Amino acid sequence: MDQIQHKFVDIKDLKLHVAEIGTGDKVVVFLHGFPEIWYSWRFQMIAVAKSGYRAIALDFRGYGLSEIPPEPEKTTFKDLDDDLAEILNVLEIPKAFFVGKDFGASVAYTFSILHPERVQGVVTLGIPFIPSALVGQLFSSLPQGFYVMRWRIPGRAEADFGRFDVKTVIKKIYIMFTSSDLQVAEDNQEVMDLVDSSTPLPSWFTEEDLSTYATLYEKSGFRTPLTVPYRALPVDLGENVPNVSVPSMLIMGRGDYVLKFPGLEQYLTSGMMTQFVPNLEVTFVDEGTHFVQEQFPDKVNELLTSFLSKHA
Template sequence: MENIQHSHVEVKGLKLHVAEIGSGQKALVFLHGFPEIWYTWRHQMIAAANAGYRAIAFDFRGYGLSEHPAEPEKANLLDLVDDVVGLLDSLSITKAVLVGKDFGAFPAYIVAALHPDKVDSVIMLGVPFMLPGPSAIQNLPKGSYVIKWQEPGRAEADFGRFDVKSVIRNIYTLFSGSEIPIAGDNQEIMDLYDPTTPLPPWFSEEDLATYASLYEKSGFRFALQVPYRTLGVDSGISDPKITVPALLIMGEKDYVFKCFGMEDYIRSGAVKHFVPDLEIIYIPEGSHFVHEQFPEKVNQLIIEFLNKQSI
């Protein structure tokens, strides 16, 4: 970890925090989800650097140590596409492997679909190809966290009852399960938290403190806007195709896999309509945080996939 270098790169007038390790010719750019941050990729970054790659992870605008846009409530997921493209240009990277997890998969797909000349391949964890728009939020249970957090001010009030560290602990604990967190009509998502539930064994108090310190810096204002409050906004992209090689790593105990119609969409092969050259690998005990839960396994799968592309 001490070999990871930190800097800020200006993209679209905003200074984005960038973490980087390795000096290989091929670059991997890691895109985090929520409640994650660049740090979520620590295991993968070090493994990629040791395998001869240049590993880059950054905080999306409004997250962690990156700057907020002036009007966060006007932002949407396509702004994160600008972050990725702008970062590649600022770092003089002509082509990269994009690795996206959770909502970080959305900009990875969209960049690959709209700018295939900039992408070697795409690796996705936890979320198969989807576009922002009404279809992305269909089949959601009424009390699910996505529905609850889409209402302006609601999650802010819910989270505001706790310190930042407790919010991150609560979400990591809840989202590590195999069932989607659902609150009753008179409940909020934080009400589901049981303080006697320990952290997952693969997530230390030190990890929690690192996440908390970064969210104390950024708060949750932008994170609730993007992705949650813009997930149903039409992307304006029609019939996208990802023509580069792609890998989807899916934990079979991931609550996302068990809802949203995801399991059928993936297992039936329907996802390959959009991503024809897609390899799908299942990790039977994998949760929503499979890359932190089983880092050595995920690292191996990523490196093997990249090595195959190099042959």
């Protein structure tokens, strides 16, 4: 971890944090999800750097060490794609591989559609490419107590989180998202109540890891993270469903709760997804959860470096 260097890049009057290790023209950019930050890619960054790549992991605006935008609630997914393009420009990176987890996967896919000339390949974890029309179908079938529905409501998550210190909130979310079941609260229950505060952390997630996350969320707060991904406007890609044309790989833990979304597993296993991502590999990691890259880093590193070597 000590060999990972840190810098700040000035983008549109915001200082965005970038972690970096490795050198050379072959570049891999890592995009985190929620409740993650750059740190969630620590194992993968070191692995790809040892394989000869320059590894870069950023904190999205309002996350981790990156500055909070003046009006966090107005942040959109387009802002994140624009930030990404500017970071590449400042760092003088013409083209790279992009590895995205959770909503970071959405940013990676969208960036590959908006800027295909800058994308060598896309690897995503936990979230497949889902056209906006299908997203609506998926979420319309989910119960109103599902955490995403609750956190979309301004003030609801803020009040729920506010009952606990930041470290407890992050702990509860990590434990909750490690479950293979959908996180659905009853009408008289809040989402944070789905996990008892005394529940132990997963064996692969240490107290030191938790403290690292908590310290950075104490700095950033949750205003931007609750906006993106839960309340932000998606990128307008037009009426026609665009294709992700670059080489792509999806890594899913077989125990990832996302597979419980109505119709999603069939979407992945039936080949329907290849209509939109024709050059796609799908790999399932046995016993993996939504945090498969932290839970089984060696396996994910092996899959990732193999994909990179095939398409570099």
